[in-house]
Amino acid sequence: MPAKPFDDFRSLLAALPPADDAAGARVRSLFAKADKPNESLGRIEDIAAWIAAWSGRAPPAINRPLVAIFAGNHGAVRHGISPRRVAATANEVELCAAGGAAINQVCIANDLGLKVFDLALDIPTGDITEEAALDERGCAATMAFGMEAVAGGADLLCLGDLGVGNSTIAAALCAALFGGKGTDWVGPASGADAATMARKAEVVDRALAFHGSGLGDPLEALRRVGGREFAAICGAILAARMEKIPVLLDGFVATAAAAVLHAASPGTLDHCLLAGLSPEPGHAKAAERLGLRPLLDFGISHGEGVGAALAAGIVKAAALTSSGMAMAVRL
Numbered sequence: 001m002p003a004k005p006f007d008d009f010r011s012l013l014a015a016l017p018p019a020d021d022a023a024g025a026r027v028r029s030l031f032a033k034a035d036k037p038n039e040s041l042g043r044i045e046d047i048a049a050w051i052a053a054w055s056g057r058a059p060p061a062i063n064r065p066l067v068a069i070f071a072g073n074h075g076a077v078r079h080g081i082s083p084r085r086v087a088a089t090a091n092e093v094e095l096c097a098a099g100g101a102a103i104n105q106v107c108i109a110n111d112l113g114l115k116v117f118d119l120a121l122d123i124p125t126g127d128i129t130e131e132a133a134l135d136e137r138g139c140a141a142t143m144a145f146g147m148e149a150v151a152g153g154a155d156l157l158c159l160g161d162l163g164v165g166n167s168t169i170a171a172a173l174c175a176a177l178f179g180g181k182g183t184d185w186v187g188p189a190s191g192a193d194a195a196t197m198a199r200k201a202e203v204v205d206r207a208l209a210f211h212g213s214g215l216g217d218p219l220e221a222l223r224r225v226g227g228r229e230f231a232a233i234c235g236a237i238l239a240a241r242m243e244k245i246p247v248l249l250d251g252f253v254a255t256a257a258a259a260v261l262h263a264a265s266p267g268t269l270d271h272c273l274l275a276g277l278s279p280e281p282g283h284a285k286a287a288e289r290l291g292l293r294p295l296l297d298f299g300i301s302h303g304e305g306v307g308a309a310l311a312a313g314i315v316k317a318a319a320l321t322s323s324g325m326a327m328a329v330r331l
Helices: 008-012 019-031 045-057 075-077 087-097 102-110 136-150 164-179 193-217 218-225 230-243 251-264 282-291 306-330
Strands: 063-069 111-117 156-162 247-249 272-274
Touching: 008 230, 008 251, 019 045, 019 063, 045 087, 045 306, 063 087, 063 102, 063 136, 063 230, 063 306, 075 193, 087 111, 087 156, 102 111, 102 156, 102 251, 102 306, 111 136, 136 218, 136 230, 156 230, 156 251, 156 272, 156 306, 164 193, 164 218, 164 230, 164 251, 193 218, 218 251, 230 247, 247 251, 247 306, 251 282, 251 306
Parallel strands: 063 111, 063 156, 156 247, 247 272
Antiparallel strands: none
């Protein structure tokens, strides 16, 4: 039988490298030996052990943290699912390139690298209410492109997104993966009023009805009711796992993309932490289903990866806390 575009990804999902539990245990042992009350640093100790387990280094170190933002546009926007014009996606990409976006400033503050990927913004994906967002070849190629985010080397990957209307796409993907209807998953996103919210829910319901049983396979759901930024984020998460790079997820879109991988293979997200929860009601539902506990609660609705970049500062501090205390224990 001839190979299909998703076959390589299915093979990766079936053979993911495990955590280095011994490295995580060494970090916890060093904390236990330190001159402090047992487990007194709370989640800082958990984060340090998590970094060690998924990087294989104990004590851990974060020297090349990277924020990767994937930008895509969606054909379903023609149904009035966002108060913003499609051109806003490209405008935000240009603002990031010029150094004027919020994410630029947070990256400077936390000494993070930044890459912003324009995913064919001039060619929106298919309208999910009447066709697939992508064909299998195009979806697989975008996943492969997302894997290139770590090509230059990184030891912490923060994943964010840009895309007008993509909270509706995230809602459709979550409904396909977890069940429910449009009203269960849509939210106000970028200031949607009641009429826009109703259109968002209708788009989700129409997409679910149109694609029907084709949504039973997670990768099929991704290509049918997802989008390019979702596919690229899936690829980046997989590449990070193969390269032993811990991941921070930012926002509803990144979480919905991660849900695809979890549905395909539940252990796929063990090397991921959730930076924070957006005000989107669907985001909290998805995070709960995935067992992801947020690090921050800043009410950031859609900040181009800002939540993950802020959380990266905490992760870096946890790594330094572990390594510094380890040196003191050994003296």
